[in-house]
Amino acid sequence: MFKLEGKNVITLTVNGEKRDVAIEPADILLTVLRDQLGLTGAKPGCLNGDCGACTVLIDGWPVKSCLMLAAEAMGHQITTIEGLKNAPIQKAFVENWGFQCGYCTSGFLMVCHSLAAIHPDADEYVMEEWLQSNICRCTSYEEIRHAIRSIITSA
Amino acid sequence: MIPFTFDYYRPDTITEAVRAYKELEGAGRFPIYYSGGSEIISMARVNNIHTKAVIDLKAIPECTVFENNANELVMGSAVTLSAISEANYYPLLTKACGRIADHTMQCKITLGGNICGTIRYKEALLPLLLSDASVIIASGNKLATIPIHEIYNHRLNLKKGDFIVQFIIKNKYLSLPYFHIKKTKNEKIDYPALTLAAILDEGRVRLAFSGLCAFPFQSPKIDTAWNQEGLAADAKIHEMINHLPGPVLNDVYGSDTYRLFVLKTTLLNLEKELEKMPCSN
Incomplete structure (x- = not known):
């Protein structure tokens, strides 16, 4: 023990x-x-x-x-x-303006990175389930959704 | 962040865990069995619980077993809710686990933790009640197999020092038509104003509830009221309410009047869903 x-x-x-x-x-x-x-x-x-x-x-x-x-x-x-060293989700966040103040960003990145690795073919329902675990008080949700969607569809 | 210190023990066997509890209890350390731990940490953070020792059950193989064999589904008490959802052996349980806290928390919360914790809703319990699960308990120096309706009757009847090792469900329940819905006051991720789970077993509906009374429950009297033939839905619902096993909750997550309103409308929805079962919701 x-x-x-x-x-x-x-x-x-x-x-x-x-x-x-x-x-x-x-x-x-x-x-x-x-x-x-x-x-x-x-x-x-x-x-x-x-x-x-x-x-x-x-x-x-x-x-x-x-x-x-x-x-x-x-x-x-x-x-x-x-x-995360230049993981696809990091580039996707930059390209899709997936952040404003940035405080929540590392948490969102980790969830999205995990989602893309575990469910590279995730549908909208699964994406929503996973992303509901995090809060962005700047309300960048739509851009974050675009970012994760861009790497899911390209996987 | 946790405003007091405690010691951490991670036994490798059931025997070690039970012995550690006994010794720590005897030494006045107020031990707590620890599984996912999220509730213990959040309660400790605000001084709602106090302990001098936690016993983490996650290294005990019997507590992490998760297999669906020819006859039954065996789930260790330290299996996470997300593992249950990913495997999806029991779709009703998948639904229930998927509506407890949020997805990331489901990667930490365990089946045993949800059921043994102090938070009253214990939503993972509903499918276990409906499927007449068996519960393996580590009790003293032996393991005991107990029907869930004996170990849980409005409260969990575990003796001090005992812990749940496994839940076992017969395979026949895993594929029964089911209904599951969780109603919250506002946010999707919140405690329930009402969670209703139901299965259709040999033409008979069985129902289980959380968020309605101060404890989750499944009631043969309520099932009988619902399954009466030739009675209008309104009349059945009225009779079911008469058989509730306790006062309806009346708190910040929903007044008693509101919860009863939600119950009635949800049961009317269930009536419609039953017409097209097998179903999910």
Whole structure:
């Protein structure tokens, strides 16, 4: 049985690299990524699982890092926005003006990236289901929809 | 963000989990079994729960099993809602899971977590009640298989230290015609004013509800009222309301009057849908 009692150093696999972090068992993944690893792409928004600004991928699936313990992420592949290197969805967001202030953008990118990988043939219903996990207060929804649609149809 | 500290345990076996709970409980650590964990973190964040130890069940193989064999569907309690939806072995359960929180949260919330959590709606429970699921419980040093209607009767009757390992559904239920609808006050992603699930089994409709009373329920009396022949829908609905197992919820997500209005209109819709079953909604 794995035990984490008090503050300890654990190893996380982030964007393909092994990274040591010193955590309390109650630390959430979001703060560990931001404060210890300097990966500030995942944003603190509602901190309650509602807004999606903190979305990262765990083994390729989107997860809100504000509602995941860092300890839980041990043994899994964590991908943050910093791990996307010129992914098609990033280009699609630029070309389709899929952002305004940009605060929600990394969360949306992670969801869209995951969707394109898992369901490259997603229909409108599936796209809507996935994108409803994130909130854009600048209301760029239509442009974001165009962006994901452009890479789904080109897949 | 969580305003207190706790220790984290991830057992590899059921025995280890049960033993850890017993030891931590004995040591005054107020342990909590942890599966998806989203509700525990959000409750802890605002000091609505307190613990000094969480026991994460996700490394226990029996809790993550997910298979549809020749006779039954076996779902570990730590299987996520999104995994259930993706596999789509049981379309009614897929529908129910797809309307709990949002898609990204469904990648974290587990079947066991939705049913054992403190949030009252437990919408994944409705298809399990309708299909007379069996529940495998880790209880002390043994596993027990218990009908879901025994382990859940308006509340979950788990003893301290017990946890749900698996849910098992007979294959005959997986392909029955069904109806599922979730009505919310405003936003699509919200707690229900009413969630109604129904199956048509050998010409008889079975119904299960969430958001109507303070707990989800399936009631033989309500089923009997609905299945009466020669009675107009209005009269059947009136009789069903008389058999509700508790007061109708009256809160910020919907007044009691509103919820009853939603119930009546939804049942009238169900009547129409039944005419063209097999169906989905």
